[in-house]
Amino acid sequence: MGTRSDAIIPITSAFQSWQNVTPFEFEKIDDYSIPDVRLSFSGGAYFRENPRDVSYSSLQTQGRIYFRDDIPWVIGAQPRKMDIETVALHEIGHILGLEDSNVPSAVMYPTASWGVTKRNLDDDDISGIKALYKFP
Template identity: 30%
Template sequence: MRLRAVTSSTFLLIILSSLFVDVSVSASFLPALIKGIPLWLKNSRTSKFSSVWNKLKSLFTFKKGLKLGDVYKGLSEVKEYLDIFGYLNSTLNSNFNDTFTLELQSAIKQYQKNFNLQVTGQLDQDTYSMISQPRCGVPDVVNTTSFTRWWKPGRRELTYAIHPRNNVSNGVKVLLRDVFARWSNATSLGLAETASFDGADVRVAFVVLDGEGGTVGGAETNYSARFGSVYLDSEEKWVVKGESDEGEVDLESVLMHVVGHVLGLGHSFVEEAVMYPIVLPDKKKTKLAYDDLLRIHRIYGET
């Protein structure tokens, strides 16, 4: 099977996927696409995913690191990437160029520190290799330190639903139910499926993002309308059951990650954690690690 994703703040026209098929072994799925569906996802950041990832995929062939003062075709795309994920501030740099600036050096140092790379401030091969990995679309660096509940005060029961036009199989529904149950057990929140997508507190959809690789999914919250959005890229080779092969993405692991976001968690830079932002090959993450539990309990307390 295959599928794909977007974000939430103002309504966007996007292409939604449908047609999931039950599988009993490792397999990817290819959805039929339905055009022109207005969705509830909001953040225009996702509109940048496609152009950035497509240019980054085959950008660099250099052997040694780029450093402060260098001019190299394609550095503007690296700046765009670092801006999308919170390391640079586009309001200060509305037109990124191909010059290696002090701001870029600082952003790369923070990125290297986060991902346990050698902190050189240079765009070396190890740093670029990490940048080119499939990952979550939520920024790593967010200008807030506290979690604010987007649902109505006092609510302990939340509902979720998957977009009906995705027409997912029972296998995907069961997997989604299991994921929400695991987070429910960790938070003491009731998380139950509902048939009403528009009335659900958490709305899940497979939507078009940026093709295979790149951004596999993410989450957004709408504080004024009081709902959360979970999105998944419909063009990934999603594995519903079984081990993933090269180029495939384990759906359960990604769902665990993005549901964690909608419940208030940011990214973790502990590689074993569910909330680690990079999709690691051949590594399923279906159970909450110690770091995930430690941080979710800071929000909801021990269960």
């Protein structure tokens, strides 16, 4: 369990995208026992019960983001593969408290397409996080 070394840069970039539009500051720490958000690539019961999902996150489980470990994860758009940063950006939105959006261009839209990147927060994502935390 843990975060793959090739995922560090795209996941850091996803956190930076949210940091750029909020007053939040995110910092990578190496002590896995004390973070507010934990990331891991794993299998498990959730993915067996939800075989179409490539990731999930939950505030109820102490801010954890799980990436399915048997998915062909990549950096960038490649056919029949899933971009790490695209999915991380979406799941971090959930960890911050956002629900799925009905706006197809939004990062918080409930599905990500294989072989495609979606790395820019949409106006809907930004207005959602600002409304949730009541900052301008």
